[in-house]
Amino acid sequence: MAVDVNSNKYTFFFAAVMVVVVATLLALASESLKPMQKENVANEKRQNILASIGIEVDAADAEEAYNTNLVRAVVVDANGQEVADPKFGAFDIDVLKDYKAGLSNIYKKNAGDMDGMKSALLAFGDGGVNYPMFVLKKDGEEVYVVPVVGTGLWGPIWGYLTISSDGKTVIGAVFDHKSETPGLGAEINQASFQKPFEGKSIFDESGEYTGIKVMKGGAKGSEHGVDAISGGTITSNGVTEMIVRTLKIYEPIFRQLQGQASMVEEIEMPLDSAAIAMDSLNVELRDSLGLSSN
Amino acid sequence: MSEVAVAEVKEPKEPLFSKKNRALISNPMDDDNPITVQVLGICSALAITVQMKQAVVMTVSVLFVLAAGNVIVSLMRNLIPNRIRIIVQLVIVAALVIIVDQVLKAYVYDVSKALSVFVGLIITNCIIMGRLEAFALANKPWPAFLDGIGNGLGYGFILIVVSFFRELLGSGKIWGFPVFGQKVGALLSDGSLATEATGLYALGYVDNGLMILPPMALITVGAFIWIQRARNTKLIEA
Numbered sequence: 001m002a003v004d005v006n007s008n009k010y011t012f013f014f015a016a017v018m019v020v021v022v023a024t025l026l027a028l029a030s031e032s033l034k035p036m037q038k039e040n041v042a043n044e045k046r047q048n049i050l051a052s053i054g055i056e057v058d059a060a061d062a063e064e065a066y067n068t069n070l071v072r073a074v075v076v077d078a079n080g081q082e083v084a085d086p087k088f089g090a091f092d093i094d095v096l097k098d099y100k101a102g103l104s105n106i107y108k109k110n111a112g113d114m115d116g117m118k119s120a121l122l123a124f125g126d127g128g129v130n131y132p133m134f135v136l137k138k139d140g141e142e143v144y145v146v147p148v149v150g151t152g153l154w155g156p157i158w159g160y161l162t163i164s165s166d167g168k169t170v171i172g173a174v175f176d177h178k179s180e181t182p183g184l185g186a187e188i189n190q191a192s193f194q195k196p197f198e199g200k201s202i203f204d205e206s207g208e209y210t211g212i213k214v215m216k217g218g219a220k221g222s223e224h225g226v227d228a229i230s231g232g233t234i235t236s237n238g239v240t241e242m243i244v245r246t247l248k249i250y251e252p253i254f255r256q257l258q259g260q261a262s263m264v265e266e267i268e269m270p271l272d273s274a275a276i277a278m279d280s281l282n283v284e285l286r287d288s289l290g291l292s293s294n
Numbered sequence: 295m296s297e298v299a300v301a302e303v304k305e306p307k308e309p310l311f312s313k314k315n316r317a318l319i320s321n322p323m324d325d326d327n328p329i330t331v332q333v334l335g336i337c338s339a340l341a342i343t344v345q346m347k348q349a350v351v352m353t354v355s356v357l358f359v360l361a362a363g364n365v366i367v368s369l370m371r372n373l374i375p376n377r378i379r380i381i382v383q384l385v386i387v388a389a390l391v392i393i394v395d396q397v398l399k400a401y402v403y404d405v406s407k408a409l410s411v412f413v414g415l416i417i418t419n420c421i422i423m424g425r426l427e428a429f430a431l432a433n434k435p436w437p438a439f440l441d442g443i444g445n446g447l448g449y450g451f452i453l454i455v456v457s458f459f460r461e462l463l464g465s466g467k468i469w470g471f472p473v474f475g476q477k478v479g480a481l482l483s484d485g486s487l488a489t490e491a492t493g494l495y496a497l498g499y500v501d502n503g504l505m506i507l508p509p510m511a512l513i514t515v516g517a518f519i520w521i522q523r524a525r526n527t528k529l530i531e532a
Binding site: 005006010011014015018022025026029030033036037040044059178179181182183184230231 | 341342343344345348372373374375376377378381382385389392393396397399400401403410412414503506507
């Protein structure tokens with residue numbers, strides 16, 4: 001071969017050939033493997049949804065188990081109202097994509113306007129995005145699985161939270177991430193981080209919405225707090241942010257559920273306690289009218 | 295010129311595991327270790343040595359990419375234009391990693407998920423670029439392959455030693471299994487959370503939280519270099 005490897009001509013030729021060859025290879029690999037990858041992703045989604053209600057299945061059985069446990073999948077708008085005739089099925093909504101698109105919209109619209117961007121970011125979630133919710137059966141009760149997405153330290157984080165039929169207690173949580181630091185932020189996909197979410201409440205005693213916060217030493221007695229990961233502060237904050245922001249959107253639905261739950265309680269209230277309540281009311285009434293016996 | 299020609303004819307007769315070739319594997323383990331002597335790949339050594347499991351996954355990945363990259367670059371060494379060789383090496387490594395990741399994603403999704411975080415770290419690992427540039431560009435495929443394996447092992451050895459100490463002292467675990475007893479709130483095998491501390495934790499032992507943070511990786515590597523130089527006086531310059 002009498003080609004001068006270091007001539008300009010050869011260098012350009014080599015670079016061009018390399019780019020074409022590598023691009024073709026990568027495109028081929030990506031296109032030919034896509035259907036299988038999509039199937040894997042869908043099955044993982046089903047596995048995650050099932051895991052958040054405490055069912056562990058293999059990827060191969062995920063579709064069947066998902067279909068048997070699913071009661072219905074609904075689409076919720078930004079105001080927390082169920083969409084009657086959604087454009088996409090709940091399962092097909094890519095919350096992560098919507099979240100990213102929403103964010104980049106805000107950045108584009110408010111470029112150069114820091115204050116505007118700040119308030120837009122704070123109000124994020126009011127966009128015309130739709131939010132899926134999966135109603136599944138667990139031990140004969142209907143439970144509500146909500147997907148959450150947010151931002152970690154290096155990239156997106158996401159997960160599923162399951163709220164019980166009382167509309168406020170978390171009964172399961174799974175999280176995952178794209179590229180958090182192994183051993184630190186990446187720990188959010190471990191059971192030791194996810195387990196403490198169980199039994200926490202997203203509403204406080206007075207009925208105010210609180211969400212669940214991930215914080216240093218947060219598990220100590222708090223109804224709404226979970227222990228953060230040492231060395232994974234930014235990821236932990238990201239988890240808090242995505243939970244508080246996303247569950248807020250579903251708040252009206254949870255309130256409705258609480259209303260139903262408390263109505264049941266009232267009906268079941270024993271008669272004598274109702275009588276006691278009447279008595280005390282009578283005493284109050286008499287007091288206020290100045291008719292007390294003394 | 296004639297001397298060179300003679301040497302090239304002789305080379306194929308060299309046994310596959312001649313002394314020279316064996317040194318390609320053994321040197322990076324101690325005398326020419328990529329991390330402690332060449333001081334390459336420090337960034338990934340800091341990032342993924344919190345737990346042993348991840349250190350092993352990273353070791354296997356780097357071993358594979360380094361060996362395959364070395365062979366490919368070595369095969370192409372007479373074709374690569376000198377002025378764009380770095381870019382060519384980078385493209386080869388990146389393409390290799392991405393294709394492997396795509397295949398794993400389609401066929402063994404779980405492995406790919408475990409690996410996803412490392413893909414970026416592998417591409418930017420300067421040991422890989424360093425070996426391609428320093429060795430593969432000037433050597434035949436077989437020695438290049440051995441050099442890749444040797445450096446990958448030398449890199450992995452440090453990673454695993456550092457992660458052993460960081461996991462043990464930082465989280466009280468080895469390979470994910472608690473060795474000092476159970477902490478309050480730890481996940482038990484039956485899926486519930488521990489309410490009482492056992493073992494050393496019951497006596498008041500506390501994990502060293504600093505070990506989990508990246509600076510302690512640097513200090514652990516430093517301690518390793520100290521011990522290595524105390525034993526291997528060849529490494530001490532002047």
